[in-house]
Amino acid sequence: MLTRKRKKSMKIEKAESDDHTTFHKSDEIIAIEDLYITSSSSVCSSSCKKNNSEFMKQFKMEYNLIKEYRMANLNAPVDTMGCASLSDKDADEKVQRFQILVSLMLSSQTKDEITAKAIKKLKDNNALSVSQMDELSEQEIQNLIYPVGFYKRKATYLKKVCKILKEKYDSDIPNDVKGLQSLPGVGPKMAYLCMSTAWKQVEGIGVDTHVHRISNRLGWVHTETPEQTRKELESFLERDEWDVINHMLVGFGQTICKPIGPKCLDCIVNKTCQYYHSNKDKKSPKKKVKKEEEDLNSQDDQE
Template identity: 55%
Template sequence: MKRLLTPKVRDIEDIWKLHIERIKIMRKDGNAPVDTMGCHRLADPLASPKVHRFQILLALMLSSQTRDEVTASAMARLKEHGCSIDDMINIPTDELEKILCPVGFYKKKAVYIQKTAAVLNEKYDGDVPDSVEGLCGLPGVGPKMAHLVLQIAWQKNEGIAVDTHVHRISNRLGWFTTSTPEKTRLELQKMIPREDWQNINHLLVGFGQTVCLPVGPKCSSCLCNDICPSSKTKTKVDKVEEETERQEIVKIRKISSKVKTEISAQKLVRTRSKKII
């Protein structure tokens, strides 16, 4: 990719906005797995509204710690078998496990799916809850899934969905330092305008799948490599500027330390003079 002119930005707000602009350029081709096999594409568009929403929830439950390709294949097998709440309640657990394999933690997810189907049937009239609280009360459903279900199934923008990609990239780009996806979500919601909450997950997930990989990120082809604190690709100009800034900081610290020492010495002299008097 063509290297962009590096602006002189120091404010974190300017930095993250610039990151987003450049990531959008890198994502314009829509060539990431999430673009073609993401959970928003896996429910049957011809199914009834209730079944459609349930299938969106199912896809998201399966997607946790699982590649999009594997999730899409499992959803295809489920729809071939029958993918409604009644279908999931009535299928033997061992048979459901076979359909889900090799989805990550497929045995545990098979149990969660059947328990969730039973709760939806008994408590929600066979539909998916339309609140974060209701969704997070379902077995195996956390905040990330809840916010995505609301966005995709109910067109509600209640919060940012943060998965491992979003958590990793936000910290790599230096927007903040957080230890968990939930803490990242809270920081992102402070930083990003509410009207953009719904798009940030899709944008960063695709970026994380194609460029900012978990291992071996493609820093050399990333348009953010000159303004990313984690970039492994630096030009000679970048290195010279960084070294100059480092030396200036060292000088300032030395001067500051010297001034503090002189002030302390002067205070000590005045104190001793008062005692003598």
């Protein structure tokens, strides 16, 4: 198990940047640190068929290196603006859960900074509970959440979700994956992340474009869709790590393993990374990569 003492003693080299900023640890950052520290020391399921293979040896090494790097560098947008950080901690538990769901719905194909601003605008206008949002028109919701990606479609989803939650769930959110995925605009990734964040129940891995991209670049999986990636990762990753891997790889993808222009020279696992060694002499096809990311993001939106 990783300890704070070990964290301090890590010798991880990282390039200094001119835009590096320091910040005081918030309650959210402390909670994230605890999540990493208390997770399992083993990253492979005991029932995994690959448990004794060379693949698993390399996977464990890469996984733990990225995990240690993220523990020492909690400066990604997801660390301060992820769905777990945006709900009102003083609000009623039902309201908090709804706010987490809304944050996840708005986050699809949207940068964390934009999602955070939209959530703040909803809070400032007393529109972030089921009853409050249900009183708004779609146009009013659009105005409050703009410019999140596909804000018009998401306003329609939110209006429908509020009606369903009032009629079927006593203004709370569903407490299982199936129920969450039955809501307009909620796909597998959102459902699993909502279960772990809002209900503190880890039912599966939330796989977004970052998790899907990095897992494929490193050769952990060879999949076409985030849902295929989820199933493959769950087949060999220790269940105690399911709640860690999303946050870990999202932050790593935002700061190092970016979809366009990844910082491979600064990457802690570039020595074994399949993507780096097969592409280090090639230019990144920006338009193609961007289109692929958009297509993968859209797969988590469900009518």
